[in-house]
Amino acid sequence: MANGFIQYIRGGQSAPGERKLVQKLDFFILTFCCLMYFLNYLDRTNLNNAYVSGMKEDLNFHGNQLNQINTVFTVGYTIGQVPCNIALYYVKPRIFFPSCMIVWAGLTMATAGAQSPGGIMAIRFFQAIFEASTFVGTHYILGSWYTERELGKRSGIFTASGLAGTMIGGFIQTGIHSSMDGLSGLAGWRWLFIIDGIITIPVAIYGYLLFPDTPRNTKAPYLSADERALAMSRVPEVSERTPISLTFLKHCFSTWYWYFFTVLWIIAGETESFSSNALLALYMKAHPGKKYTVSQLNNYPTGVPAVGIVSTLFWATLTDFLGGKRYLVGYWIGITGIVTSAMILAYPNDTSVHFGAYYWAGSVYACQATFFAWANDVLRYEEDSLRAVVIASMNMGSNAVNAWWSILFYGANFAPQFTRGMFAMIAVSIAMAVWTALLVWMHVRTEKRRDADYTVTAIADKEMGDVQDKTPRTGGFGEKV
Incomplete structure (x- = not known):
């Protein structure tokens, strides 16, 4: 039992050389993607x-x-989602x-020279377009390399790296403010x-040199020909079509x-929204009965x-251990x-209650x-271009709504209570x-139809005396809404 659990945590690799392959992928894909995020x-x-x-004081910020x-920033980020994922087909x-x-990185450094909120606004718009490549692009890459039993943990590690950036940013600002303010x-x-x-910059250089692309086009020097073939065999073979066409959009x-x-x-x-709009920091900044220090304002929200x-x-x-039951998180979020x-x-x-x-x-x-x-799991047997667009559209739709949602419900001028937002x-x-x-x-319904379709195909092949070992796939099948 214990050995089985350990094997599961490692991903359940069973083919010769598969464990070594996954270890290489984890090192080169996760290190770069996690540092990037x-x-x-x-x-x-x-x-x-x-x-x-x-x-706020130096640039004379007012209101919200x-x-x-x-x-x-959200508008720029939204605009960049789908184009960035489609670009991965051509670059x-x-x-x-x-x-x-x-x-x-260049735009981030340019922010240091801003003289007004308007200047920062212009910089952040273009910065967002290029940053849009990271989140959805990485999830597409992870889904291209890892199996269902491996994907959740890798997605979790990747997401945690971004949260680490959020957490560590407060400590970095505290250190810089205490040692470099006025330098x-x-x-x-x-x-x-x-x-x-x-x-x-150094992380970008590392990516240029060692990122492995995707299983179908990788030329990574640390992967042998056998490992490249093994990597391709680990993911379903699906049909492909160009993501820039009217036919594809209709599909x-x-x-x-x-x-x-x-x-x-x-x-x-x-x-x-509570976290993405930094409500705890804004609550502390606008607290009517207590004045927090700069260190406290930066450090306390890191929790x-x-x-x-x-x-x-x-x-x-x-959810990996439970066989991919990602939906459980949806119910946890609702309760929370x-x-x-x-x-x-x-x-x-x-x-104390607010904290x-x-x-x-x-x-x-x-x-x-x-x-x-979850999206990568469900779309595993669909063509890659559809999976890429769906993943990008998820983030695009979220940010399109968030562009006005945060102002309507969580504006800084609503601090400290944010009653409307609650x-x-x-x-x-x-x-x-x-x-x-x-x-x-909907997912269960589609899986039943896929299994039924596979059963019919298998029976037909058997009757023709040409039974083959096949992996059930839809290859572009999509249930109509």
């Missing part, structure tokens, strides 16, 4: 860290200008990912952006996958992504959103790894549980 999130969240560390900048990931990193005449928050950009929009997974992530994205990391790894590993919102509404003046609720709310970050792994959270949490149940029903 860590830096990606570090860049994003450090805007909030800079805001509470002097940028911080939320407006985040909204402009090798080994070239595309690092090139995007170089551009966003060469620059404020500490400006040094933060300069350092963020500089440390991104994409005729399947339930696009609609159901896009709506799933739209709802899930808004259940992360939120810390909870997110633990939750992400727990649920990613558990309702209870934490109710806690804040019921105790508006209790600081506890916001920390607990960090656990909903688990949906990032599990829901994208009721919005209860609503989307209920919707999360309901939609999760509907998606499970």
Whole structure:
């Protein structure tokens, strides 16, 4: 029993050389993608860290200008989703990912020279377009290399790396503010952006040299010909069509996958609003009865992504162990959103309750790894181009809604109570549980049809005396909505 569990955690590799192959993939894919996402999130969240560390006063921010900048970033990020994933068909990931990193590193450093909120807004828009490549692109790559028994844990590790960027960003800002504030005449928050950009460059160079692309086009020097063949055999062989064509678009929009997974992530994205909008930091900044220090403003909120990391790894590993039951996270999110919102509404003046609720709310970050792994699992027998577009559309839809959702419900001017946002959270949490149940029903229904289709094909082959060992696949089959 113990040996079986250990084998499962390692991924259940059984073919000769498979364990060695997966170890190589883990090292070269996960190290690069996790570092890339860590830096990606570090860049994003450090805007909030800079805001509470002097940028607000230096650049004369007013009202909800911080939320407006985040909204402009979200618009750019939304625009970049699908084009970035489609670009992976025409530009090798080994070239595309690092090139995007170089551009966003330069824009991050340019933020250090901003003289107004409007200047930061313009920089963040273009920065977001290039950062859009990281999250959905990596999930597409993970789904291209790993099996269902391996995918959840790897998705969890990848997502946790971004949360680590969120958490560590606060400590970095604290250290920079205490040691570099005023150095060469620059404020500490400006040094933060300069350092963020500089440390991104070596990771980009590493990607140029050693990222393995996908199983079908890899030329990685550390993979032998046998390992490349083994890597291709581990994933279903599916039909392909160009992602830029009217025929493909019609096919994409005729399947339930696009609609159901896009709506799933739209709802899930808004259940992360407490954390993604840094409500705990804004609550502390606007607290009517207590003045927090810069160190406290940067350090205390790091507990939120810390909870997110633990939750992400727990649920990613558990759902792998349970055979891919990713939907369980949807129900956990629904419960968490309702209870934490109710806690804040019921105790508006209790600081300890607010801290506890916001920390607990960090656990909903688990949906990032599990829901994208869920999409990869369900679309495993569909063509890669459809899987790439669905994954990108999920994030695109979520960010399109979040562009106005955060201002409407979680603007900085609503601090410290965010009463309107609490009721919005209860609503989307209920919707999360309901939609999760509907998606499970659609998935089960499709699997039954796929199995029936395979059975009919197998019987026909047997009658013709030509029974072959086949892996059931749809190859472009998509159930009409």
